[in-house]
Amino acid sequence: MERRATIKDVAEAAGVGVATVSRVLSGGSASPQTRERVLAVAAQLDYRPSALGRNLRQRRTGGMGLLVPDLTDTFYAQLAEGVLACARSAGEPVVLGSTAGDPEQEAELIGMLLEQSVDRLIAVPSGEEDTWAPAIRAGMTVVFADRLPARPSPEEEDPAAATVSDLMLLDGIAAPPPAPLPAPGRSSEPPSLPSVLADDRAGIRTAVRYLRGLGHKRIAFLGGPGHDRRVSAFREAVGSPVDEELVVFGTGSRDSAYAAASGLFQSRPDLSAVVAGGNVLGEAAVLAARELDLRVPRDVSLVMYDDVPWAELCSPPLTVIAQPGRDMGYRAAELVLRSAGRRARSIVLPTELIVRGSCGPRR
């Protein structure tokens, strides 16, 4: 319960001024004997500089914030572990928040971080870009991981082409002729926000091709919030006449994922393969299939996005699109720490199709 020693205590005990102590401890210049004496006294008093004083003086908190939708989603847990590993090796604290995929909670947490003067943030965003405007405006260095914030639904300009989101634009179906103008705008804009993403497009494409190679024609996509890039890649990969009934979404909870999967299987018994856009959705697909007495891979083939430890536990073990969750977190933390002040770069990491036993030839 004893009071911690302050820089003043050290200064007095060493018979020097506080400024000298500060200089010595932060690597400034000082004569060898002074330095030595100060260090000795500091060690003897077990002095540790208070982050509070320093932070106030420098008007910023060290460390970084981390916002994820849900830690019980193993992928986000892996991501978080990566961030923590990097932060630990840098000796920096990490302030964690879980948003449950709710933009409102996300906004609250951003507010909390601003209040704490946390000026570096790694986030798996749930809200749209305007949720993030306050953070950016306040000068936070934000690195997005796993996905980017969605663009808000526009209010003016060609409402027909931009109704849903840019999904439709990237789709290449809804608006093929009127695309030339918006397209360059869109594609020149992505320079955009610093991020660490997996190469979703390639991952999905590989999976779809793999299923195609097994003879599957009716392939479904089971998506969740934030899977925009994956869906659009899926649409692109399956080609023009996308059967919209085969593209369904859950809201992020396990229950809704199960409902979506179960609904899909029941409404379209003719489908022969499913691509699950995330591990929670994959889990739901396995459960729903079992409940409906569909055997994997005999009755339905399944590819799941995310490699998680339990994918191997299933019978049969699940074929997955692995993305390097831990690496993504580590790299994001590096980015946010490195880019002291200015805008960070973006990184795309490769995915890998890991073939196990959940896909078979078309029945």
Next chain:
Amino acid sequence: MERRATIKDVAEAAGVGVATVSRVLSGGSASPQTRERVLAVAAQLDYRPSALGRNLRQRRTGGMGLLVPDLTDTFYAQLAEGVLACARSAGEPVVLGSTAGDPEQEAELIGMLLEQSVDRLIAVPSGEEDTWAPAIRAGMTVVFADRLPARPSPEEEDPAAATVSDLMLLDGIAAPPPAPLPAPGRSSEPPSLPSVLADDRAGIRTAVRYLRGLGHKRIAFLGGPGHDRRVSAFREAVGSPVDEELVVFGTGSRDSAYAAASGLFQSRPDLSAVVAGGNVLGEAAVLAARELDLRVPRDVSLVMYDDVPWAELCSPPLTVIAQPGRDMGYRAAELVLRSAGRRARSIVLPTELIVRGSCGPRR
């Protein structure tokens, strides 16, 4: 990028002193018109008090620290979600650290938290009690979750009886006659540290009885670090002549868990049931069994500690001892927030045996 408004800005704009602004915003007394004016100005300037200034003045950081061994262990993720939920509703930040079960990293993280003046901490401890002494001495309010720090191996007093750890003492085999003195000391000591624990003893006992009821005689325990209470409960439940070869440990990593499980199955093909002390160990047991062509539950029955979403995905779905991870985290956070200053209480939450399909009659 604009500078945030400070309390001084608000004071000037409202034509009052800073003290008045502080009073108004922290619920102190002020005349209605003053209050109104200050609030209006604050809202208009979008003023948010800086946690930095406040923390420095009050010599403490708000919020709490959270230390867990590994977030990719779903149980700890659930625990963390509980803590985050409570903290979020209180508007408090959570500083997270992952220790990888390594006392050294744990000690480092404790140091980091002390530096940050975080004075409330929830921890799943890996180190022994002396790892925690600095934190306690510094006046931190610490609530342990899931387990308590192990007592350091004593250096004096009857070295024979206390060689390994208190495991051996509780064992009741290594030192049956010289036990009377240490025993009351042990059992009167637990008033000890504030904590939120699951009723491991009851959980394990129930599981062992259940397996016994199915006819199993050779039941093994697959443990990990921190499973002391579970092991001792296991020993107690199986009764006196404990077959020590049937009690094996991993070090916490997935690899070592797998090695332990595989070694167990290979060295003792006569065992007919396994109790896995945690979900990582359960996972390892399933994989090892499959690798050795042991079918569950025909060749070997399995009960796993921790209910995790993927337990239902296995074939057959795993029978588990469920402990309320999320609740434990939430309750721990409540405890640590409530007990502003003084010592917190302890809580024990019930476990539940959830019978699914991984246990069958003795082969």
Next chain:
DNA sequence: CCCGAAACGGACATCGGTGTCAAGGGTTAC
């Protein structure tokens, strides 16, 4: 031997809040 430059180190302001204290104004009681 003296002068200038460079190295060193201490006093002090500062960051953004909170708590203390005393002054001032208004009301009530005697």
Next chain:
DNA sequence: GTAACCCTTGACACCGATGTCCGTTTCGGG
């Protein structure tokens, strides 16, 4: 009419660091 009291309010010190500014010392060169 005056004393006693309460309520409101602002000035100011303080928390523990950092950085600026300036005085002092030391050393080398002329």
